[in-house]
Amino acid sequence: MTTAMPDAVEAASDEPTYRILLIEDDEGDALLVEELLHDTGLRFELTTRTTLAEARAELTLTPIDCILLDLHLPDVSGIEAVAAVRILAPNTAVIVLTGLSEAQAGTDAMAAGAQDYLVKGKVEADLLHRTVRYAVYRSRTERASALAQVAQMRAEENARLERGLLPQPMLDTSTVKVTSRYLPGAAMALLGGDFLDVVEGDDGLLHAVVGDVSGHGPDAAALGVCLRIAWRSLVLGGHRGEDLLHLMERILIAERGSHHLFATCTLLTIDQDAATATLHLAGHHEPLLTTAEGTRELTAAHGIALGIVPELRSWPSTVIPLPAAGALTLYTDGLTEGHNGASSERLGVEGLLTLIENLPPADPARHVDLLIQETNELNAGRHSDDLAVLRLDWGR
Structure with a gap:
């Protein structure tokens, strides 16, 4: 009644x-x-x-x-x-x-x-x-x-995770300018498994990584933090290339437990004296190279994502000549998998390059912020994934 x-x-x-x-x-x-x-x-x-x-x-x-x-x-x-x-x-x-x-x-x-x-x-x-x-x-x-208490706890947990996923770059003599950004996939969300880092090794080379652990939430974030810390420690310990990726994969398998997570990543080593960049792609997409002529996606050999087929250990290297001045942008797929405006199609790399071409001139930090803002507006909340961007500028 x-x-x-x-x-x-x-x-x-x-x-x-x-x-x-x-x-x-x-x-x-x-x-x-x-x-x-x-x-x-x-x-x-x-x-x-x-x-x-x-x-x-x-x-x-x-x-x-x-x-x-x-x-x-x-x-x-x-x-x-x-x-x-x-x-x-x-x-x-x-x-x-x-x-x-x-x-x-x-x-x-x-x-x-x-x-x-x-x-x-x-x-x-x-x-x-x-x-x-x-x-x-x-x-x-x-x-x-x-709800306020949950929000506060979520903010505190995000802050702790962010410190692990977005560390301060370790640069000694390098003149490369580092710009990094990280956004969770949704408002009030925990950071996910995207991670990035930059260190200058004792060899004088600049080493960078951008990675993405499958899944979202605390398990993926914890594994992302673990891999990021492992990468920094291994790089400072002198490990490079396939050897470095093999050790990261072993750590991933040991730390993921019953969660069948895997990770993609891009390893980048910049030798400013030789004007080269060496790439290792583990299931990840290529970086973007910006020069005075514009921005393009690099062409590089691909290897398998970490944790998919551990015994394969196939991560070929690609050496890229660098201009005297330019920028390399490494990013996770949260930047390109959103929708392209009213279209049902994804933005993709081509759409991203078009956006970059139409952006007004700006310093690196402002340029990255504008790029993220534009992709978010085009997506209009229809796709939610974590987003990490690392931009390295030199000679400017």
């Missing part, structure tokens, strides 16, 4: 309309509650159900602001009734209806999660009015507080 307050009374009140579910199997008590609600002056829509099973069906169909719960139902009773309702509607205010002889029941119900309790036979309209308003307010406040 569903009833609503008369329109004339509704129009005279500034109260919001409370959607109330009464779970009560006694017809007389249910009628009394309905009459009291009419006397409160509250604007309300009342739905009455006689069992928890009926209430469960109702709660799956209709949003409810407040539940008035009798503790003695045909299919559940006592504190179990409160616990069951809280599971069904964790964000809804619950007011328990107790009998005159149940002095402790109301207190126990509040300890079990109810916002308040009322004793049948001792409820007046003013008391019911205050109790419903306060219970709904308290429930909404608790919900807002919980």
Whole structure:
């Protein structure tokens, strides 16, 4: 049964309309509650159900602001009734209806999660009015507080992950300018498994990596942090090329556990004296090279992603001659897999190059920010993936 307050009374009140579910199997008590609600002056829509099973069906169909719960139902009773309702509607205010002889029941119900309790036979309209308003307010406040706490914890966890995924470059004598950006795939989301790093080795060469662990969330992010730290440690320890990738793959397999994650990455070594860049692609796409003539995608040999076929160990190298001045941009596929405007097609590398060509002149950091902004606007939220960009400029 569903009833609503008369329109004339509704129009005279500034109260919001409370959607109330009464779970009560006694017809007389249910009628009394309905009459009291009419006397409160509250604007309300009342739905009455006689069992928890009926209430469960109702709660799956209709949003409810407040539940008035009798503790003695045909299919559940006592504190179990409160616990069951809280599971069904964790964000809804619950007011328990107790009998005159149940002095402790109301207190126990509040300890079990109810916002308040009322004793049948001792409820007046003013008391019911205050109790419903306060219970709904308290429930909404608790919900807002919980969401704020989750947001704070998420921000703190993101900050910790970001420190692991986006470290400070280790540069000694190199004149290369480093610009890096990282965005999670969705608002309020945890960072995923994308990672990047830049270090200058004892050999005077500049080493960089951009990688992407499959999947999203804390498992992928933790593995991304692990691989990033492993890469830096191995590079500083003198490991290079296929040997470096083999060791990273061993670490990935050991750390992924039962999660069958894999990772793609690009290794880059810049030798400014020789004016060359050496690439190793492990399931990842080629970087972009920007010169005075424009921006193009490099052509390089491809190797297999880490963790796919561990025994294969195939990561050929490609040596690229570098101009006296230019920039290399390494990125994860979150930059290119979004939609290309109103089209259902993905942006892709060709679309990305067109965007870059049409961007106004800007310093490297501003250029990267504009590029990310443009791709996000074209995508319009239809594709969500983490995005990491690393740009290295020299001779400018």
